[in-house]
Amino acid sequence: MSDHLSTTKERILEAAGDIFGREGFKAATIRRIAESARVNVAAINYHFRDKEGLYAAVLEHVFHTGFSKFPSTMGIDADTHPEQQLRAFIKGMFYRLLSNDGWAGLSGGGRLITRELLDPSPAFETVLDTYIRPHKDLLVSIIIAIMQKNPGPEKLHPCAISIIGQCIYYAVAAPVIKKIAEDDAPIESNLDRLAEFVWLFSLGGIERIRRDSPAGDDNAQP
Amino acid sequence: MSDHLSTTKERILEAAGDIFGREGFKAATIRRIAESARVNVAAINYHFRDKEGLYAAVLEHVFHTGFSKFPSTMGIDADTHPEQQLRAFIKGMFYRLLSNDGWAGLSGGGRLITRELLDPSPAFETVLDTYIRPHKDLLVSIIIAIMQKNPGPEKLHPCAISIIGQCIYYAVAAPVIKKIAEDDAPIESNLDRLAEFVWLFSLGGIERIRRDSPAGDDNAQP
DNA sequence: GCCTGATTCAAACATTTGTTTTATTCTTAT
DNA sequence: ATAAGAATAAAACAAATGTTTGAATCAGGC
Numbered sequence: 039m040s041d042h043l044s045t046t047k048e049r050i051l052e053a054a055g056d057i058f059g060r061e062g063f064k065a066a067t068i069r070r071i072a073e074s075a076r077v078n079v080a081a082i083n084y085h086f087r088d089k090e091g092l093y094a095a096v097l098e099h100v101f102h103t104g105f106s107k108f109p110s111t112m113g114i115d116a117d118t119h120p121e122q123q124l125r126a127f128i129k130g131m132f133y134r135l136l137s138n139d140g141w142a143g144l145s146g147g148g149r150l151i152t153r154e155l156l157d158p159s160p161a162f163e164t165v166l167d168t169y170i171r172p173h174k175d176l177l178v179s180i181i182i183a184i185m186q187k188n189p190g191p192e193k194l195h196p197c198a199i200s201i202i203g204q205c206i207y208y209a210v211a212a213p214v215i216k217k218i219a220e221d222d223a224p225i226e227s228n229l230d231r232l233a234e235f236v237w238l239f240s241l242g243g244i245e246r247i248r249r250d251s252p253a254g255d256d257n258a259q260p
Numbered sequence: 261m262s263d264h265l266s267t268t269k270e271r272i273l274e275a276a277g278d279i280f281g282r283e284g285f286k287a288a289t290i291r292r293i294a295e296s297a298r299v300n301v302a303a304i305n306y307h308f309r310d311k312e313g314l315y316a317a318v319l320e321h322v323f324h325t326g327f328s329k330f331p332s333t334m335g336i337d338a339d340t341h342p343e344q345q346l347r348a349f350i351k352g353m354f355y356r357l358l359s360n361d362g363w364a365g366l367s368g369g370g371r372l373i374t375r376e377l378l379d380p381s382p383a384f385e386t387v388l389d390t391y392i393r394p395h396k397d398l399l400v401s402i403i404i405a406i407m408q409k410n411p412g413p414e415k416l417h418p419c420a421i422s423i424i425g426q427c428i429y430y431a432v433a434a435p436v437i438k439k440i441a442e443d444d445a446p447i448e449s450n451l452d453r454l455a456e457f458v459w460l461f462s463l464g465g466i467e468r469i470r471r472d473s474p475a476g477d478d479n480a481q482p
Numbered sequence: 483g484c485c486t487g488a489t490t491c492a493a494a495c496a497t498t499t500g501t502t503t504t505a506t507t508c509t510t511a512t
Numbered sequence: 513a514t515a516a517g518a519a520t521a522a523a524a525c526a527a528a529t530g531t532t533t534g535a536a537t538c539a540g541g542c
Contacts, residue, residue, distance in 0.1 A: 062287075065287075068529080068531090078491050079492095080533090088530075089531090157284075235469075243468075494534105504523090506520080507519080509519090
């Protein structure tokens with residue numbers, strides 16, 4: 039890793055994103071990061087204060103660039119057909135998490151994010167408010183639009199979790215999926231097909247939940 | 261952790277399961293495990309050779325007890341209506357992963373397993389053959405029975421992944437779910453409701469995939 | 483040209499941590 | 513009762529790792 043050009047600080051950030059993602063916070067060593075960034079160990083403390091400071095900076099950097107390259111809406115207008123909005127949303131998740139242009143390319147296969155889900159660091163609180171909550175809210179509003187009614191949060195939230203869960207599971211379990219269902223491993227060339235599958239599956243799921251829900255109202259937001 | 265009675269070896273296994281699950285292999289320290297098990301540090305090396313040996317033993321122990329208490333089939337006959345088989349399968353996943361009688365109670369909230377998905381250890385290879393592959397094969401056969409046709413692995417595997425993914429995501433993202441959708445956190449009192457939801461959602465998903473698939477044959481196994 | 487502050491570097495420090503050693507205690511078969 | 517082996521305990525060891533230090537180097541303004 040660690041690109042040829044760019045400043046020291048940037049090289050550290052990129053190398054650290056990759057290594058933290060691959061090995062986790064504790065297992066990653068600043069010596070390995072420094073080596074990968076072709077930088078003296080002390081430079082890390084100089085620029086980022088300590089290991090935790092570096093980690094916090096990496097996290098912010100990774101989320102910022104990920105959601106910049108692949109925004110939640112994926113550039114789709116809010117007046118597009120809601121099912122197509124969902125398609126874009128899901129494709130966005132796959133590319134953000136698993137594309138080489140996304141987190142797969144700069145955080146050890148998108149695993150930095152998965153690790154945060156499992157063990158949120160102190161620095162994650164900010165990320166949650168800035169990126170994740172709005173992202174979830176958008177999804178919920180898309181689901182309401184598809185259902186053409188608001189079945190209440192006790193249906194909407196599990197729906198959102200089921201959809202997001204399918205996407206993130208590909209990132210979490212990539213190593214295992216490679217072993218037991220090799221043709222469906224979440225590698226670049228499969229992303230479109232897998233996203234399409236999850237989209238269809240989720241449309242079916244949403245429809246089924248809709249059918250089983252009481253009338254409900256038509257309010258736009260939950 | 262670490263129960264009052266039982267032998268030294270067992271106390272170590274239980275304490276280690278909890279701490280490895282909570283902190284991960286690298287971050288967990290022999291000394292903390294020994295303290296939690298009320299045992300001398302050297303006892304761990306004596307009984308399990310080294311840290312890796314302990315980890316391998318923990319992994320086998322955790323999977324064995326998990327699938328013993330909550331088998332893949334959950335005691336449901338193979339001639340039960342396939343949709344009910346799926347219901348049992350999903351409920352089994354939720355309880356195995358997230359119940360206090362299951363992995364939540366003996367591997368730091370079921371996180372030991374999730375960590376293995378993310379970074380499979382050498383010891384995971386065995387677990388994969390013994391527990392995970394058969395588990396997946398059962399799910400695939402249930403899906404075929406529900407669809408009443410075999411749409412081929414390129415539909416079956418993603419279907420299985422979508423279903424398993426929804427369940428496991430609750431375990432992976434439990435801390436985050438607690439923060440952004442508190443009422444749907446995967447705690448004991450919610451497991452039945454969440455399993456029921458995932459079941460319905462998945463039935464919808466399967467039906468949708470079935471509709472969009474070409475005729476296919478009726479072979480029993482993929 | 484030189485001075486000041488920012489940056490980089492090699493080396494050293496202090497702590498943590500997995501493992502080993504050695505002695506002691508406990509268990510059990512004879 | 514006793515010898516032999518299993519189990520436990522305290523201490524020491526060696527390697528690794530995050531951080532600091534103090535000197536060297538570089539960049540830009542006067």
